Amino acid sequence: MQEVYQIAEQRALNPLSILRKIYHCKVYNSLHLESVINDLDKSIEQYNVKLVILDSIMSLHRLGEEH
Known part of the structure; x- marks a missing residue:
């Protein structure tokens, strides 16, 4: 979230x-x-979402956390 904060500040x-x-x-x-x-x-x-971002979803499988 820190990155989002910084980007928002940079764009006034x-x-x-x-x-x-x-x-x-x-x-x-x-x-x-x-x-x-x-x-x-x-x-x-429910939240009227406009965009969904899935980040690093493969890392769960690389760590051996598969069910």
């Missing part, structure tokens, strides 16, 4: 206003990831 935007619009979910293993993805449609509708 209010960083706190931007950060309030970002929903973050930390995933701890591949089962949790699967659960989050299965419920993603509900979250998208």
Whole structure:
């Protein structure tokens, strides 16, 4: 989130206003990831999401956390 704050500042935007619009979910293993993805449609509708970013999803499988 620090990067988002810095980008907002560089573009003369209010960083706190931007950060309030970002929903973050930390995933701890591949089962949790699967659960989050299965419920993603509900979250998208509930929060009127415009963009979903999945970052580093393969790292769970590289670490041997497969179910």
